[in-house]
Each structure stands twice: as C-alpha cells, then as structure tokens.
C-alpha cells in the first residue's frame with residue numbers, strides 16, 4: 001500500500017508536467033505580423049483572444065499611424081478589463097439576466113452581475129486560440145486562428161468549432177472572416193471584432209472630430225440596464241440618425257444622460273448580405289475607413305467609459321479616445337423572437353461573419 005502510494009505520486013506529477021508541456025507547445029501565445037508588399041500597410045495579431053493588436057495605415061503625406069488602440073505587452077492584454085481588438089463570443093453584447101430559453105429548455109449562463117456581457121468573464125477574448133495557418137508573405141498574407149469551445153463553457157450549450165481569419169487583401173483592405181460550427185447541441189453564436197478605431201492614430205486624442213456615417217434607418221432602443229426594449233425603431237428624428245455624414249462631437253451630448261455618456265447602441269443595418277455598413281473619416285489626417293459586413297446589426301460604441309488607460313508607446317487613452325464598429329447580431333437576440341435568430345444547430349448552416357475594412361487617405 002505504502003509503496004504504491006509513493007510510486008503513484010511522482011507518476012501523477014510527471015503526467016501533469018508532460019500534459020502542460022504538450023499544451024504549451026500547441027498553445028504558445030505569440031505575435032504575428034502581416035505586411036503588404038509595399039510595406040506601408042500592416043497589422044499585428046495575437047492568438048490571445050484572436051486579437052487585432054495594430055493596424056498601420058498611411059495618410060496622404062505618407063505618414064504612418066497605428067489606428068487601433070492596444071497594449072505593448074501581451075501581459076496587459078491578459079488583464080480582464082481589456083477588450084481592445086479582441087474577438088468577443090460565444091455571444092457578443094448583452095444577454096439579459098444571463099438566461100434564455102432554447103428549444104423549451106432554460107439555459108443559465110455563468111454570471112457575475114445581472115447581465116452577461118461578451119460571452120461571460122472568460123469569453124473567447126480571454127482564451128488562447130490555436131494558430132492554424134500563418135502566411136505572412138505574398139500578395140494576400142493571412143492568419144487563421146482556431147478555438148474549440150467546449151459544452152457548458154460559460155454555460156453555453158454544446159461543443160463549437162470557431163475560426164477567425166485576418167487577411168490583407170487588395171491595397172489597404174483588411175478582411176476578417178469568422179465562422180463557427182455547432183458540433184453537439186443547438187447554441188446561440190454571435191462573434192464580434194472589438195477593435196477601437198482612431199483614424200488620427202491611437203492616443204492622438206478623442207474622436208469627436210471624426211465624421212461617421214451609418215447605413216441604418218432603424219436601431220434597437222434600450223432600457224436603463226442597456227437591454228433592448230424589443231422595439232426596432234426608426235432613427236429618423238432622433239440623434240441616432242447617422243445616415244448622413246455626421247461629426248461625432250455634434251451628437252455626443254444628445255445621446256448622453258440617463259446612464260449613457262455617448263453612443264453605445266445597436267443599429268439595424270439596412271439591407272441584407274454583404275453590404276456597406278459604416279464609414280468613418282478623420283478630417284485632420286484625411287484617413288477614412290469604410291466597413292462592409294454581412295451581419296444584421298452594428299453596435300456603435302464611442303469609448304464612453306475609457307479613462308486613463310496606459311496604451312501602446314506610452315500613450316494614455318481617455319474618454320472618446322476611439323470608436324468601435326462592432327458588426328453583429330442584435331443584443332439579447334436570444335430573448336427577442338422578433339430579432340434575427342442567432343441560433344446555430346449541429347448539421348445545419350454554420351455561423352458565418354465576414355467583415356471588410358477598406359482604408360483610404
């Protein structure tokens with residue numbers, strides 16, 4: 001007995017050591033760069049949270065700027081308060097009370113507070129993804145990341161295979177393509193890229209001077225806890241009407257108050273399929289971004305609660321330091337039968353989400 005016990009302890013420890021070593025080899029967190037042949041357009045990605053760490057774009061004078069907020073070190077990305085550039089999921093945005101009914105069954109998600117935001121406290125933005133393919137050279141360099149989400153992860157039903165590909169395609173065009181396949185149970189899926197854009201360059205000040213246009217004639221109003229009321233209301237006659245190019249600063253005060261400090265709202269994007277969703281332009285640098293995507297909605301967030309965050313190159317990010325253009329399903333769609341469904345089923349259509357960011361200057 002005593003002998004067996006003595007033997008079993010070191011064996012158990014050895015197994016642990018081997019397991020963690022194999023895991024480390026498969027899942028090392030690294031930084032991967034994609035660069036255009038001309039060299040003046042590049043991005044950096046890490047497989048921690050499938051995160052877009054930097055996007056470097058020229059202006060008309062050839063000045064390069066990194067137009068997304070982020071951190072210098074991977075350690076800072078691991079900080080739970082950060083979502084800069086990450087892919088959020090399994091369900092981006094809010095789920096009221098962290099609960100919903102699916103096929104007659106009540107699903108309760110792991111939750112800290114009353115709502116579950118961005119897939120829970122350890123969503124897809126806080127896990128290590130596997131680098132499936134990395135092709136840094138050629139005309140259209142790309143990287144494909146993979147994550148296997150297990151049954152009941154953060155409370156979500158069923159195993160799920162998830163892929164995200166970032167690719168430089170065309171001159172000054174970045175595509176982000178995501179898909180997910182339900183393997184064992186029906187589940188909601190709603191992935192979103194959470195890049196914080198500042199076309200003047202990250203840390204160059206606020207984005208209130210940037211001009212936005214959102215191709216949406218309706219939006220989903222929210223209650224006091226940021227949960228959609230269920231209404232899909234016309235933007236016409238409200239400060240949310242951004243169908244014509246509008247300086248963000250001219251509206252920020254009008255959409256503030258009652259717990260709001262700027263834009264944090266979902267737009268029901270006009271049309272269907274892959275279409276133009278929004279344009280953002282920085283008159284000071286002349287840089288512009290046109291976003292195309294195939295999702296029903298886009299959450300517009302103006303970094304209302306960003307405050308004194310130490311970012312890349314010693315820059316400090318404050319309120320309105322960036323704008324997020326999160327194409328996705330409508331928030332809390334699982335609790336609103338009148339919203340487009342985000343349920344994916346085994347053997348059925350896979351979840352797909354394509355985004356294209358076209359830069360000009």
Ligand SMILES: *[C@@H]1O[C@H](CO)[C@@H](O)[C@H](O)[C@H]1NC(C)=O
Pocket residue numbers: 096097099335
């Ligand atoms: C969430 O809980 C509140 C009260 O606790 C309730 O009024 C509301 O209907 C719930 N919402 C959902 C979607 O379950």
Ligand SMILES: *[C@@H]1O[C@H](CO)[C@@H](O)[C@H](O)[C@H]1NC(C)=O
Pocket residue numbers: 144163165178179180181350
């Ligand atoms: C998801 O993307 C990966 C990587 O591009 C691809 O190999 C796979 O076929 C895609 N799956 C579906 C269901 O589209």
